[in-house]
Amino acid sequence: MINLNQLRKCYSHIPVLDNLSLHFGYGRTTALLGPNGSGKTTLIKSILGLVKPDSGTIHVSGTAVSNDGSYRRQIGYMPQVARYPDNLTIREVLGMISELREEEPKRLHELFKVFELLPHAEKNMKSLSGGTRQKVSAVAAMMFDAPILILDEPTAGLDPLMARRLKDLIITEKAREKTILLTTHIVAEIEELADDIAFILEGSLLFHGSKSELQHATGQQSFEQAVSSLQKNVTFRRAA
Amino acid sequence: MNTSTYISAYSVEDLSTQERSLIAAHHRTSLDSLLKVELRNAARNKWLLIYFAFFVALSEGLFRFTGMADKVFVTLMSIMTIVVPLISIMFSVMQVYNTREFTELLLSQPVRRSTVFVSSFLATSLPLVLSFCVGAGIPLLAHSFGDRDLIGRTLLLLVNGALLTCSFSALAFAIATKMDERAKGFGASLMVWFFCAVVYDGLFLFLLYALSDYPTERFALVLSFLNPIDLSRIMLSLVLDQSALMGYTGAIYKQFFGSWQGMSLALSVLTMWAIIPVIVARRTFLRKDF
Numbered sequence: 001m002i003n004l005n006q007l008r009k010c011y012s013h014i015p016v017l018d019n020l021s022l023h024f025g026y027g028r029t030t031a032l033l034g035p036n037g038s039g040k041t042t043l044i045k046s047i048l049g050l051v052k053p054d055s056g057t058i059h060v061s062g063t064a065v066s067n068d069g070s071y072r073r074q075i076g077y078m079p080q081v082a083r084y085p086d087n088l089t090i091r092e093v094l095g096m097i098s099e100l101r102e103e104e105p106k107r108l109h110e111l112f113k114v115f116e117l118l119p120h121a122e123k124n125m126k127s128l129s130g131g132t133r134q135k136v137s138a139v140a141a142m143m144f145d146a147p148i149l150i151l152d153e154p155t156a157g158l159d160p161l162m163a164r165r166l167k168d169l170i171i172t173e174k175a176r177e178k179t180i181l182l183t184t185h186i187v188a189e190i191e192e193l194a195d196d197i198a199f200i201l202e203g204s205l206l207f208h209g210s211k212s213e214l215q216h217a218t219g220q221q222s223f224e225q226a227v228s229s230l231q232k233n234v235t236f237r238r239a240a
Numbered sequence: 241m242n243t244s245t246y247i248s249a250y251s252v253e254d255l256s257t258q259e260r261s262l263i264a265a266h267h268r269t270s271l272d273s274l275l276k277v278e279l280r281n282a283a284r285n286k287w288l289l290i291y292f293a294f295f296v297a298l299s300e301g302l303f304r305f306t307g308m309a310d311k312v313f314v315t316l317m318s319i320m321t322i323v324v325p326l327i328s329i330m331f332s333v334m335q336v337y338n339t340r341e342f343t344e345l346l347l348s349q350p351v352r353r354s355t356v357f358v359s360s361f362l363a364t365s366l367p368l369v370l371s372f373c374v375g376a377g378i379p380l381l382a383h384s385f386g387d388r389d390l391i392g393r394t395l396l397l398l399v400n401g402a403l404l405t406c407s408f409s410a411l412a413f414a415i416a417t418k419m420d421e422r423a424k425g426f427g428a429s430l431m432v433w434f435f436c437a438v439v440y441d442g443l444f445l446f447l448l449y450a451l452s453d454y455p456t457e458r459f460a461l462v463l464s465f466l467n468p469i470d471l472s473r474i475m476l477s478l479v480l481d482q483s484a485l486m487g488y489t490g491a492i493y494k495q496f497f498g499s500w501q502g503m504s505l506a507l508s509v510l511t512m513w514a515i516i517p518v519i520v521a522r523r524t525f526l527r528k529d530f
Contacts, residue, residue: 011529048348050530070350077348083341085277087284092277099273100349124284140345 001026001148001179002047007056009042009203016042017053018203027177029170031184031194033227039203040183041080044150047181048077060148073101078141080152080183082133086126090117090136093125097140105143114165115139130157138166142173149173149180155189167193191223199230206230270351271359278363288367291327295375303383309390310480312383316376317397317476321469324401325408326433328368332412333429335364337422344530357413357525361518365409369402376401393479399507400472403514407468408433410517417524436469444470457492464493465506468513475506 002024009017016039024030032040045051047058049065049072058065061074084093098105112118115135120128128136134157141149151170155163170193173180184190190197197214199207207214207230211223220226282288298319302312336343339360346356377398384390412429419425444463448456464470478497496502 009529045530050344050347052527052529067352069352072348072350075348077345079341079345079348081341082345083338084345085281085339085342087281088277092280096273096277097345097349100270100346100351102269137345 001028001061002181003057003059004043004047005057005059007043007046007053007058009039009046009051009053015203017046017056019056020200020203020205022198022205022208024179024181024198025196026179027174028195029174029178029180029182029193030196030198031182031190032198032200033183033190033230034200034206035231038200040200041152042203043200044152044181044183047150048072048075073103074146075148075150076141076144076146078137078149078151078154080156082130082137084125084133084136086124088125089122090125090128091121093136094140094143098143101144103144106145108139108143111139111143111169114169115162131159131162134158135162138169142169147178149178151180151182153184154182155184155186187224187227190227197227270355274346274351274355274359275362278359279367282363282367285367287331288371291331291368292371292375294323295372296379299376299379303379309384309387312380313390313393313397314480316380317473317480320372320376320397320401321404321473321476322437324372324404325437325469328365328405328408329412329429329433330426331368332364332409333416333425336360336413336416337425340530347530353526354522357522361410361413361521364413365406368405368409372401372405373398393476396479397476400476400510403510404468404472406514407510407517410514410521413521414517414524417521417528436467440467440470461492461496465509468510471506471510471513475503475510 004020004022007017007020007022008015020039020043022043032043034040042051046053047060047065049067049069060071063071065071088096094105094108112121115138117132117135117139120132125133125136134154138154141151149170154166154170158166167189170180170182174193174195180193182190182193191211194211196210197207198205207217209217211226214230215221215223215226218226218229220229299312299316302315303309306312306315343356343360347353377394380394380397381391384394411432415428415432416425419428444460447463448460451459464474474493475497478493497506
């Protein structure tokens, strides 16, 4: 579904992505893990065309990532930080995105109900809290029923009830065989939502496989210990 | 695959004429929808309203206090050449930083980068141009009713203000797109304005003084073309016959700008000062790693 081949990106001659090859399979939910600065965001932004790699190729559903941008019609993206023009209402922002995609939102009403956004629909963005803006981002990512979802720390900033509802939505999307790419630092969330783990360190892939494969590879009983052991391994490598 | 092949993975030559016209129509629609909503956002911006009200109050107030069109024009010109570039560059740089995350969200949609750039540049610079032109223009035109000279000067003042707005707004876009750190971007923008509005004049005078043994008049003319604020200031001063205050250099200026060829050249250079920064800003935006 998403194929990265020999992706390389340097910032001031320091490689952030170092000949990284990775395949995110159809209908799989992959948690992208790695310490801060490991290249997770650069990887996501490369798929979206926000960052232009120095070399390597990216294919989304068989289509090469290009300047044209039409391949992004297949992607719903929820960024980590949600900021919108101050003087626009939720309805205006979502309407604009809808016009840009030339698509009618398929699930707008349902998502507005789930995130309790109806009372805020006509409010200006500047009057909304960070959490509410985050919910708007979730709606923007999911309202077109795109086959690929890229969610960058989706539950950060949401209250426990809304975080639960968002996770339930992600589980529903999983069941509908969406390809989901997710970054999060919450181990319980990874365990609940992800099928696969891709662990990135200094721009290279350290581990890619299913949750059970990770447990097997690290020899740990619990999933939390397996993730911690990967992280410890990193700390050990860095110290060395 | 290197960056250029990555960018041109979709070759335009592969597409049929019908597909190309469909894509072009899609880009026009995208620009229309973006611009429509972004202009709506700008229309509700209270700073733009204050900027508009400032020029209405200033030009109307000046007419009421002085009652003389020439005095109003000189004062307005002096204030315009300082305030318009300053507000344009600072407002635009603030706008770019404030909408950085939203720009990223737009770029993650099926839309071209150039479309996003054009819409955000127009949505920032057009309201600034309109605020100035309508704000300063209405009182000026109302008071210059029937006076063809004054109408001509007013139009020249408005065109100068509009071109300076575009120029400094585009400079802000280039700076803020290039520099990820807000503080650095604001600092650099302020420095650009300070250099053009204040420092350049000092350097200009110093050079003329240092080279006073040589004929510097033509050199001065060239120097005035290298800074949009100076160019605008000189162009507007000369339509008011202030050249007598500038000695022999003033006479050269008068001779040059007084002719329609000279004035057209000066306006063309100022237009270039508005266009080139836009091209640079667009290029920076298209190449940017967000």
